[in-house]
Amino acid sequence: MTYCSAGDQFSYFNSVEFNSLGYHILGAIAIPFHILGAYCIIFKTPQTMSSVKWPMLNYHIITTLVDVMFGFMVCPYIIAPFSIMLPSGVLQILGVYQGVQAYLMITSVEIMAVSMVQIVENRYMILKNGNLRWQKIRIPWFCFNYSLASLATLPMYLEIPKDQESAKSDIFAKVPCIPRKIREDPAIFVVAENMNLTVAVILTFVILIAIQFLTFSRLSRLALKKSNTQLSEMTIKLQKKFLRAYVIQIASYHILGAIAMPFHILGAYCIIFKTPQTMSSVKWSMLNYHIITTLVDVMFGFMVCPYVIAPFSIMLPSGVLQILGVYQGVQVYLWMMSIAIMGVSMVQVVENRYMILSNGNPYWQKIRIPCFCFNYSLASLATLPMYLEIPKNQESAKSDIFAVIKRDVTEKFEDKFFQELPCLPREIREDPALFVFAENMNLTIVAILTLAVLIDFQFSTFARLSRRALKTNGTQLSEMTIKLQKKFLRALIIQIGCPFIFMVLPLSMILFEYFSTYFNQTLNNTAFLMLASYGLSSTMIMLLVHSPYRIFLKEQLSELLGVRKMARNQTFNVVIPSVASIKSRINLI
Numbered sequence: 001m002t003y004c005s006a007g008d009q010f011s012y013f014n015s016v017e018f019n020s021l022g023y024h025i026l027g028a029i030a031i032p033f034h035i036l037g038a039y040c041i042i043f044k045t046p047q048t049m050s051s052v053k054w055p056m057l058n059y060h061i062i063t064t065l066v067d068v069m070f071g072f073m074v075c076p077y078i079i080a081p082f083s084i085m086l087p088s089g090v091l092q093i094l095g096v097y098q099g100v101q102a103y104l105m106i107t108s109v110e111i112m113a114v115s116m117v118q119i120v121e122n123r124y125m126i127l128k129n130g131n132l133r134w135q136k137i138r139i140p141w142f143c144f145n146y147s148l149a150s151l152a153t154l155p156m157y158l159e160i161p162k163d164q165e166s167a168k169s170d171i172f173a174k175v176p177c178i179p180r181k182i183r184e185d186p187a188i189f190v191v192a193e194n195m196n197l198t199v200a201v202i203l204t205f206v207i208l209i210a211i212q213f214l215t216f217s218r219l220s221r222l223a224l225k226k227s228n229t230q231l232s233e234m235t236i237k238l239q240k241k242f243l244r245a246y247v248i249q250i251a252s253y254h255i256l257g258a259i260a261m262p263f264h265i266l267g268a269y270c271i272i273f274k275t276p277q278t279m280s281s282v283k284w285s286m287l288n289y290h291i292i293t294t295l296v297d298v299m300f301g302f303m304v305c306p307y308v309i310a311p312f313s314i315m316l317p318s319g320v321l322q323i324l325g326v327y328q329g330v331q332v333y334l335w336m337m338s339i340a341i342m343g344v345s346m347v348q349v350v351e352n353r354y355m356i357l358s359n360g361n362p363y364w365q366k367i368r369i370p371c372f373c374f375n376y377s378l379a380s381l382a383t384l385p386m387y388l389e390i391p392k393n394q395e396s397a398k399s400d401i402f403a404v405i406k407r408d409v410t411e412k413f414e415d416k417f418f419q420e421l422p423c424l425p426r427e428i429r430e431d432p433a434l435f436v437f438a439e440n441m442n443l444t445i446v447a448i449l450t451l452a453v454l455i456d457f458q459f460s461t462f463a464r465l466s467r468r469a470l471k472t473n474g475t476q477l478s479e480m481t482i483k484l485q486k487k488f489l490r491a492l493i494i495q496i497g498c499p500f501i502f503m504v505l506p507l508s509m510i511l512f513e514y515f516s517t518y519f520n521q522t523l524n525n526t527a528f529l530m531l532a533s534y535g536l537s538s539t540m541i542m543l544l545v546h547s548p549y550r551i552f553l554k555e556q557l558s559e560l561l562g563v564r565k566m567a568r569n570q571t572f573n574v575v576i577p578s579v580a581s582i583k584s585r586i587n588l589i
Contacts, residue, residue: 016182019077020088027071034064036323044323046431055122059115066108074105079178082171083191086182098189099160103153110149110202113209118142120216127223145212152205156198161190256529257301260536264294267539270549279548282492285352289345289496290542293535296338300532304335310524311514312401313438316431328435329390333383339503339531340379340448343455346496348372350462353492357469357485375458382451386444390437397436402429441514452507463493491545498541502534 037060045053070076075089091101121138128134161167167190172183182188192198267290275283300306305319321331351368355361391397428434438444470485506527513523543549 016077016086016088016185020075023071023075023089027067030067030071031064034060034067036320038064040323051126052119052122055115055119059112059119062108062112062115066112069105069108074101076102076105077182082174083193083195084168084171084188085191086185086188088187092187098187099157099191102189102191103157106153106156106202107150110152110205111146113206114142114145114149117145117209117212117216120213120220124216124220124223127220145209148205148208152201153198155201156192156195159192159194159198161193164190167193256532256536257297260294260297260301260533260539263536263539263543264290264297266553267542267549268294270543270552274548274552276548279488279546281356282349282352285349286542289342289349290539292338292342292345293538296342297532297535299335299338300528304331306332306335306528308524308528309519309521310510310527311441311517311519312436313441314398314401314434314436316428316434318433322433328433329387329437332435332437333387336383336386336448337380340382340451341376342534343451343503344372344375344379346500347375347455347458347462349492349496350459350466353489354462354466354469357466357489375454378451378454382447383444385447386438386441389440389444391439394436397439398434400439401436445511445514459496488546491547494545495538495542498537502530502537506530 038057041053041057041060045056073089073091074087075092077086077088078084079086085098085102087098087101089101091104092098121142125135125138168183168188170193171190172178268287271283271287271290275286303319303321304317305322307316307318308314309316315328315332317328317331319331321334322328351372355365355368358364466489470482470489509523509527513519543553
């Protein structure tokens with residue numbers, strides 16, 4: 001008999017409904033991005049990338065097919081390691097045999113792996129200018145690969161038990177904790193009683209694909225190295241470094257955004273539904289701050305995705321707003337304004353805490369709303385000088401900046417700083433989306449620095465006043481209440497203050513580049529990716545430092561992982577506070 005980690009009663013996280021909902025949500029989120037990706041590959045691939053356009057489209061279509069198979073067509077609820085599947089997708093509704101569904105699902109994943117190899121192989125052929133020996137066998141070889149991908153799961157299909165009822169009975173005898181609702185579902189299906197041969201075939205296929213992928217990647221690098229003998233070593237190095245930086249930064253924005261979104265959704269859920277009554281006074285200010293930090297991550301990760309060439313005020317956006325044709329100046333304005341507004345929302349959280357601990361300072365209460373209206377207005381207008389300074393003649397501005405770069409390299413080539421300035425690759429220099437958002441950033445920097453100093457001063461002031469108010473009112477509170485209030489205030493400051501390094505450090509790096517006219521694209525990438533990860537770090541710290549959210553997450557993870565609650569039968573001593581003590585507590589956390 002097999003040990004059942006969650007006892008005889010499954011939770012919602014173990015259910016078919018949760019499994020299906022997860023597939024549907026992932027599919028619904030993925031499909032718009034797949035459509036957008038296909039549009040970009042078909043219509044926005046430049047002539048310089050035409051050689052890889054169709055292999056990329058082939059790979060994209062197959063990955064979309066895999067998502068459709070999992071998210072809509074099959075939606076498999078799999079009980080491993082017993083090879084039991086309960087499909088609940090469109091194919092099941094249409095009455096397609098479950099064995100065929102399992103075969104199609106696994107085969108789609110294997111075909112996707114072959115298409116990955118095809119991309120790097122195509123790149124090798126281009127760099128090698130067509131290896132004649134390989135060219136003779138490449139088509140038969142890929143026919144063999146795709147055939148192998150289609151046939152790798154055939155042993156599993158042939159091993160499907162004819163007598164499904166007998167196979168189910170044997171497995172259910174080993175796994176007694178499967179709920180009756182699942183046991184008696186007519187769609188439940190035993191894929192195989194012995195997966196040894198299938199696993200051996202699939203592992204062989206995976207190893208073959210991995211070897212091919214690594215081999216063609218290595219051959220492509222060797223071919224590139226060989227073909228670049230006509231260029232100087234410095235030119236090759238700088239071109240590679242710049243293009244690598246561009247690809248890494250743009251890909252990293254999407255990766256950070258995709259990682260951050262689930263945490264932001266979880267954070268919003270915890271604030272709205274898991275904030276206890278004792279924290280209700282800070283609930284809405286925390287939610288406001290959380291929504292704005294999420295907006296900043298969305299701006300970086302999806303809407304703008306800015307590739308900034310500092311200190312020359314050049315930006316190459318590649319996000320959704322650029323695809324929709326939104327003017328690049330508006331994109332810069334919205335992107336920078338979202339960061340400024342986030343700074344104001346930080347102050348609002350600690351100011352709200354000060355108002356609670358001071359029992360509503362009457363002098364401050366009269367001006368707090370006008371003060372925050374002023375703060376948000378200033379945050380919205382801080383980047384207006386930059387917007388008004390956007391050059392009307394973009395081509396002239398680009399030419400002037402490229403000329404400055406060239407002159408600086410010529411005059412100061414011996415300077416170690418300016419040895420970092422590469423010639424911009426033609427792919428970036430001639431990109432129609434390349435945008436000069438300012439020829440002189442002095443006024444903009446003064447406005448942004450003024451706002452940053454003001455925000456920092458207000459944050460520090462309210463944090464200090466909160467601690468003082470807690471100390472002043474401490475004589476009216478019990479020792480436990482004071483301890484808990486201090487703990488919560490500390491958690492709040494940690495939640496906002498610790499991720500603050502992801503804002504201060506990048507801004508310091510950018511200012512250093514600007515005032516020293518030092519160019520280093522790796523430094524630029526690091527700075528802007530740190531800015532883009534501020535929201536993610538803030539949300540993760542919030543979930544960890546506030547005990548109600550931390551306890552909720554611990555419970556859900558324990559339930560999800562099937563960990564038994566060891567303290568179910570433990571005895572606890574409960575202290576009942578007096579009426580006077582209850583009245584004296586202010587927003588006990």
